[in-house]
Amino acid sequence: MxxxxxxxxIVISGPSGAGKDSVIKALQARGxxxxxxxxxxxxAKRSNEVEGVDYFxxxxxxxxxxxxxxxxxxxxxxxxxxxxxxxxxxxEALASGxxxxxxxxxxxxxALRKQFPQAVLIFLSAEDLDETAQRLESRSxxxxxxxxxxxxxxxxxxxxxxxxxxWVVNRRGQLDQTVDTIIAIIQAxxxxxxxxxxxx
Numbered sequence: 001m002x003x004x005x006x007x008x009x010i011v012i013s014g015p016s017g018a019g020k021d022s023v024i025k026a027l028q029a030r031g032x033x034x035x036x037x038x039x040x041x042x043x044a045k046r047s048n049e050v051e052g053v054d055y056f057x058x059x060x061x062x063x064x065x066x067x068x069x070x071x072x073x074x075x076x077x078x079x080x081x082x083x084x085x086x087x088x089x090x091x092e093a094l095a096s097g098x099x100x101x102x103x104x105x106x107x108x109x110x111a112l113r114k115q116f117p118q119a120v121l122i123f124l125s126a127e128d129l130d131e132t133a134q135r136l137e138s139r140s141x142x143x144x145x146x147x148x149x150x151x152x153x154x155x156x157x158x159x160x161x162x163x164x165x166x167w168v169v170n171r172r173g174q175l176d177q178t179v180d181t182i183i184a185i186i187q188a189x190x191x192x193x194x195x196x197x198x199x200x
Contacts (some may be wrong), residue, residue, distance in 0.1 A: 006190075007093075007094045007097055007098055007099050007100065008099045008100070008119075008120055008186065008189055008190065009090070009094070009099075009100050009102070009112075009116055009118070009119040009120065010034075010099060010100065010101045010102070010119070010120045010122065010186060010189075011101075011102045011104060011109045011112055011113075011119050011120065011121045011122065012024065012101060012102065012103050012104075012122050012124055012182070013103075013104055013105060013106050013108065013109035013121065013122070013123060013124065013164070014106065014123050014124035014125050014157070015106070015125060015126075015150075015153065015154035015157045015158070016150040016153070016154060017126055017150070017154070018124045018125050018126055018170055019124065019126070019170040019175070019178070020103050020124055021054065021103070022170075022175060023124060023170060023175070023178055023179060023182065024036060024101070024103050026175055026176070026178075026179045027101065027179055027182065027183075030179065030183070032099075032183070033098055033099070034098060034099045034100070034101050034186075035089070035093030035096075035098045035099070035100050035101070036101050036103075037085060037086070037089050037090060037093070037100060037101065037102045037103070038052060038053065038054075038055060038056055038086070038089070039055050039056070039083055039084065039085060039086075039102075039103065039104065040055065040056040040058050040063060040066065040072070040082075040083070040084050040085075040086055041055045041056070041057060041058070041081060041082060041083045041084075042057075042058060042059065042060045042063050042081045042082040042083075043057075043079075043081035043083075044057075045057045056086070060082065063075075063082045063084065064082075066084065066086075067084070070087070071086060071087055071088070072084040072085055072086060072087060073085045073086075073087045073090055073112070073115065074104065074108050074111045074112050074115070075108075076105070076107050076108050076111070078105055078107070078108075079149065079150070079153075083104070083105070083108070085102055085104065085108070085112075090102075099186065105157075106123075106156075106157040106160055109121055109123075109164070110160060110163060113163065120165055120166070120185070120186075120189050121163070121164040121165045121166070122164065122165065122166045122167075122168055122182060122185060123161050123164040123166065123167045123168070124168050124170055124178075125158070125161075125167070125168075125169055125170065126169070126170060126171075126172075127169055127171055127172075166185050168181050168182060168185075
């Protein structure tokens with residue numbers, strides 16, 4: 001079988017403010033044959049978010065049921081709220097032959113790497129911590145204490161950069177170039193010779 005016909009599990013991760021949501025939406029707009037996994041979360045829906053598109057917004061009780069029933073490939077407590085990756089979405093998409101893209105935080109990406117060593121991990125970041133802070137402040141979705149916590153977490157996440165396969169800097173005003181780079185990574189990975197997968 002030609003290596004390019006094998007589906008990939010692609011994990012896009014990085015600190016808050018890196019632009020993960022914007023990158024995912026821009027990738028979706030390209031109309032690529034990729035399944036984009038919708039993460040489940042217990043946090044409140046923001047005004048610009050759509051149920052089932054940005055996240056599945058569930059109660060804490062429902063999320064804990066999902067944990068107990070092994071419905072999640074990976075989950076974590078992030079800033080006081082649960083986030084997790086639904087197993088069924090990933091399994092069915094890979095079985096159909098589609099590449100699968102996950103958007104998770106760095107903690108989640110490292111947990112996925114332990115389960116699926118052949119997953120492709122992409123670290124997305126702003127140009128530096130100052131730019132990260134500016135983006136978070138401009139979002140106006142976090143209180144000052146929460147903002148500080150996210151910046152402290154970003155420093156920890158940057159220390160784990162070298163555990164990823166690729167580092168993509170999402171520069172302000174250059175979203176198309178960022179997406180082009182990620183697509184190029186996916187295309188290159190489809191032509192990697194020695195890729196023995198152990199996917200779900």
